[in-house]
Amino acid sequence: MRAVVITRPGGPEVLEVRDVDAPQPGSDDVLVRVRASGLNRADIHQRTGGYPAPPGSPADIPGLEYAGEVAGVGSNVHGIAVGDRVFGIAGGGAHAELITVPARTVARVPSTLSWEDAGAIPEAFITAHDALVTQAHLARNERVLIHAVGSGVGLAAVQVARAMGAIPYGTSRTPDKIERAMPFGLERGAAIRDASELAPVAQDWAPNGFNVVLDLVGGAYTPASMAVMSNKGRLMLVGLVAGASATLDLRRILSRRLTIIGTVLRARSVHEKAAATDAFARDLLDGFESGALHAVVDRVFPLAAIADAHRRMESNESFGKVVVVP
Template identity: 50%
Template sequence: MRAMVIRAPGGPEVLELREVAEPEVPHGHVRIAVRYAGVNRADLLQRAGHYPPPPGVPPDVPGLEYAGVIDAVGPGASRFAPGARVYGLVGGGAYAEKIVVHEREVSPTPTDITDEQASAIPEAFVTAYDALVHRGRLSAGEQVLIHAAGSGVGTAAVQIAHAIGAFVIGTSRTQDKLQRATSLGLDVGIVPRDGRFADEVLHATGKGGVDVVLDLVGGGYVAENVRACASKARIILVGLTGGARTEIDLREVLRRRLEIIGTVLRSRPLEEKIEAAKQLTRPIGTWLAAKRIQPIIDRVFPLEEAAQAHKLLEENLPFGKVLLRVDR
């Protein structure tokens, strides 16, 4: 089978299409013929040598989400039959024509969406839902700040927050992305100036501040998050594109009784990944069927052009997801 392999840590040029052996299917697992795979920032980090995959995952083949069909069923696996359309999350390896996944981590693809659409859902929507609802406890009537609102996770988070009934404030580097996000449920858009946005958030909330922050940037944004928060707010830190270190005024964290919560999906144990996968059926699948949310796709590249897909994502140009078409 074909797979996009990282031949050595480095830039997009280190991605190399190779013929590799098909994976065996152990007990309780299924093999999936991948049709589409999502491109995520974690893939860029892995390619650069900064984000090694968890044990048991192909160390040199990136890819955290897929959509495809069941190709083979291992001993003891009974949830799916060959030919079933499925999608979901993996610890890595989705930039390949076939992957092996525990059957309980796999979700049936909704009948009214394409495989292309399905591959744009798992990482973005599960990450956003897990951060906003499970970690951030966002509820109807609250006010939420979503950074990188035009990214894959950002566009998913805006839609989820809107579906919950929250007042949604978002940031982005460009006004164009914020304008496009208004159709997804964004109420107020802010382009940070020199990394500053707290004053505008406070203005938009009548000086009250937000109840939840979904931070995909990190770095200097964290201190601004603290300034933008209401009492008892929850800051959910998901990404570090702005840097892994910063300085904040801990007195404000104490005074406002804030929670700063870090989260990651990839390295969770199997049982937690299975629980996360269930979100693709309910509520995410329910919202998809009701047309309350939708996958946002910017570009689709063939597998052999994965390097170009990485370059596009590194330049922060896409609105929504970048995908790879894996099958031929």
């Protein structure tokens, strides 16, 4: 099969499409013919050499999510048949024509979705749903602040928050992305150049503070976010594109009784990935079927243009998901 291979650590030019051996499903696995697969920041970190593949995933084939048709099933797998439309998250290996995944971790693709939309959904929506709903216990009418709101995860989070009856607010460094996020349910948004500009807009939007912050950015955004949270606020630290260190005011954590939770999906066990996927499917698949929820696809690249797909994401110009099709 054809697959993207990280030939050595480096820039987008180290990515090559090569013929490699097709993966073989184990007894509890399904083999999926990939029709579309989203790109993620973790693929870029893996390419540059800073984020090796987790155990059990191909060391040099990136790709953390897939949508496609079942092409084979292991001997212990029941209830999934060749030809079924499935999608889900993986530890790697999805930027290829075929991937094997544990059968317990797949979800069914709603009939209304195109392959390109389906490939844009799993990582963004499972990350947003798991962080906001499962871990932060976001409740109806709570206010949630989402940084990098025009990102793949950010736009999923806006829709997940609305689906749960909460009120999403967002920031971006790009004014155009705020405008484009409004139709997905954003209550209010602001273009801020950096974290130092957060306090006045947050005070205007939520004088008593935000109940939940989805911090997709890290760095100086984390302490700035803590400063605009309500009593018993929950900060979900999901991404570090603005930096991996910050100085925190511990008095604020203590006096406001804040909770800070860090989260990653890629390294989770099969059991945990299955649980996060089941929760996503339970709460959101009907919404995709009915048209209440939407995949947001920025651009679609053929596998052969994988380097351009990485460049697009690294430009920070993308709105929603960059998708790769084999």
